[in-house]
Amino acid sequence: MLVTALVLAAAPGAAADSAPADPGxxxxxxxxxxxxxxxxxxxxVVWQQAVIGDTVYAVGKFSAARPxxxxxxxxxxxxxxxxxxxLSTGKLITTxxxxxxxxxxxxAASPDRKRLYVGGDFTQVNGHAVRKVVALDAATGAVIPGWAPPMSGSVRAIVATPDTVYLGGAFTTVGSAxxxxxxxxxxxxxALLAWQPAAHGGRVNALVLAPDRSKIVVGGAFTTLNGSSDPGFGLGAVDAVSGRNLATPANKLVRNAGTYAAVTSLSSDGTSWYGTAFLLVSGGxxxxxxxxxxANWQDLAITWIDDCRGDSHSIFASSTAVYxxxxxxxxxxxxxFPESDPRSWHRALAYSKAAAGTLTRPSSRLPSFLGQPMPTLLVWFPDLDTGTATGQNQGPWTVAGNDxxxxMGGEFLNVNLRGQQGLARFAVSSLAPNREGPRSSAASTQPVLASPSTGTISINWQANWDRDSSRLTYKLYRDGKIISTRTVSSRFWYRPSMQxxxxxxxxxxxxxxxxxxxAFGNAMTSPTVSLKAK
Structure with missing residues (x-):
């Protein structure tokens, strides 16, 4: 008889991972x-990435690449x-x-994927004088001649249509305008166009363009947008032609702006749009x-809130999951996962695209989002550490991809405890080696035996956990023969005990x-233990 008991935390929600029981x-x-x-x-450090076909473009602050x-x-x-x-091989494109x-x-890429628009703090590209933004040939990196908007400050966000390139950042003039x-x-x-919505009180960090190109959502540290703080407190939508404000219900819920708070990134999968946020509580x-x-594009309202604690820097949605x-x-x-003592950080996470529940737990430190829909936290827990390039004790700063x-890009030094600096790739199971298996040591999960009564031996053990599998199968052997097989759901913070x-x-x-x-055959075998029955 097999008995399963729950330990450490309440049971998580649906089991979702690289090989879920019901991917539908x-x-x-x-x-x-x-x-x-x-x-x-x-x-x-890598600050941002863009994907065109099989090519990933990474920009940041670095001087050399290595295999x-x-x-x-x-x-x-x-x-x-x-x-x-x-993207498919991970190798540097030397051309x-x-x-x-x-x-x-x-x-950001142009819609025809032939150009690459790049923004930042630079004043020269390939030896050509520019002012914080440039257009490059996507194949060679050559500067597109005659395209040189004179920005007065850094460019931190770019979206493009066939006719227009929208820019956001810390600039206050373009040329003399x-x-x-x-x-x-x-x-x-x-050439500068007439579109001129105004963000005040902080910089613009992110732009995302609606699929029909009629509106643009703006995110950042600004406290007003066109003089309004609702929408406009770190988040707001504007008309892509006139620049006027549009009703943005998402900003009634997500309100991060000023010196120590901001919306840090925005992205879209063509159906929904997504954002991340930063808040330094200790800084006020x-x-x-x-x-x-x-949020949805129809009325710009929130569809779910991920109320995890710990700042978020970048977000990307494939056709199945959000990273x-x-x-x-x-x-x-x-x-x-709950707060741990000492504190531990999880720098790469994945969520369901659909809402899967409702936030019901109040917060002791921050305003709560009680009653708002929430996603499922999926079982995808690669380990990315912190780097030293920025002095901010961070790991990944950007995530991108395809289906x-x-x-991931950032300043991390190791991925899954192995040296891998600044850039990392992950793939669906059909393209991956599928070698991530049960993580806890064999010794820590070995069976504990007792003989509670004549002719009876009880075998007790704690569930293992896996970085990308929510369900593990346990085969119990007596004298070399299987006497029990059971599949149980677990996480690194939720490991049921079994008997x-x-x-x-x-x-x-x-x-x-x-x-x-x-599910991929990766196994952890415990030491063999023995007991004489009463």
């Missing part, structure tokens, strides 16, 4: 695996603040040779969210071992 359920979609694939490395597996300072290729690599003389902060952190230029020649930040959110880069340390509000791959009561002949001695394996 909105609450349990398929994710990429947690296997870290070989990927080119950098020696600094996967190469220690820092070895086998380097000069790459100044921008590079391109293959793309653009070079920025200062950090790149934003990168006043533009308060938002501007639009002509795609053909970079004026905000209410450290996690992420999803986030940040440093969450408490996802208890959404039935995820087969997810790419099997074995009937044997009185006074006989028996050997027991336990094998835990995931």
């Amino acid at each position: 359920l909105p609450s349990s979609p398929v994710t990429v695996t947690a296997d870290s694939l070989p990927t080119v490395q950098i020696d600094g 996967a597996g190469a220690p820092a300072g070895t086998q380097t290729t000069p790459r100044k603040n921008i590079l391109a690599f293959s 793309f040779t653009a070079s920025l003389n200062a950090q790149g902060l934003a990168v 006043s533009r308060s952190r938002l501007a639009a230029v002509r795609a053909s020649d970079g 930040g004026t905000g209410n969210l450290e996690g992420s959110f999803a 986030k880069a940040g440093h969450s340390h408490d996802c208890g509000k959404i039935d995820g 087969q791959y997810v790419v 099997f009561l074995d009937s044997v002949a009185a006074g006989t001695t028996h050997d027991y071992k336990l094998v835990a394996n995931d």
Whole structure:
């Protein structure tokens, strides 16, 4: 007889991972695996990425690239603040040779995928004088001549249509024309257009364009947008032609702005749009969210809130799941991992695209989102550590991808406890090695035996856990033969205890071992233990 008892935390919601039992359920979609694939490395920080076909463009602050597996300072290729690599192989694309003389902060593709728009702090690209923004040939990295908007400050956000390139950042003028952190230029020649919504009180961090190109959602640290703080307190939508404010119900819920709070990123999958937020409570930040959110394009209203604690930096949605880069340390509000002591951070997370429940737990530190819909926290827990490039004790800053791959960029030094600096790739199970298996040591999950009565041996053990599998199968062996098989759901913070009561002949001695394996055959085998029955 097998008995399962719950320990450590309440049972999580739906089991969703790289091989869910029912991938058709909105609450349990398929994710990429947690296997870290070989990927080119950098020696600094990646701030943003863009994907065009099989090419990933990464911009940031770095000076050299090196192959996967190469220690820092070895086998380097000069790459100044921008590079391109293959999404499918992870290898540096040597024919793309653009070079920025200062950090790149934003990168976006033109709709025809032939151009790459790059923004940042730079004043030279490939030796050509520019002013914080440039258009490049997507194949070679060559500067597109005659396209040179003269921005007065850094460009941190870019979205493009065939005719117009929209820019956001910290600038206040374009040439001699006043533009308060938002501007639009002509795609053909970079000439300034009349569009001029004004963001005041802080910079613009992010822009996302509606699928019909009629409106743009703006995110950042600004406290007003066109003079309004609702919408406009860190978040608001504007008309893509006139620049006037549009009703943005999402800003009634998500309100992060000022010196120590902001909306940090925005993205869209064509159906919904998504955002992430930052809040420094100890600094007196004026905000209410450290996690992420999803909203619809129809009326710009929230569809779910991820109320995890710990700042969030970037968000990407594939056709099945939503991926986030940040440093969450408490996802208890959404039935995820609780705060630990000492604190631990989980810098790469995944969520369901659909709402799967309601927030019911109040917060002691921040305003609560009680009654709002929440997503499912999926079982995808690759381990990305912190780096030193920025001095901010962060790991990943950006996430992007497509329906087969997810790419993380930042300043991390290791992925899954192995050297992999600044860039990381993950793939769906059909393209991945699927080698991430049960994580807890064999010794820590070995069976504990007792003989409570004549002819009975009780075998007790605690569930294991896996970075990308929510369900593990446990095979219990007695004297080399399987006597019990059971599949149980677990997480790193939720590991049920199990017991099997074995009937044997009185006074006989028996050997027991336990094998835990995931859906891909990765297994952890316990030591063999023995006991003589009463």
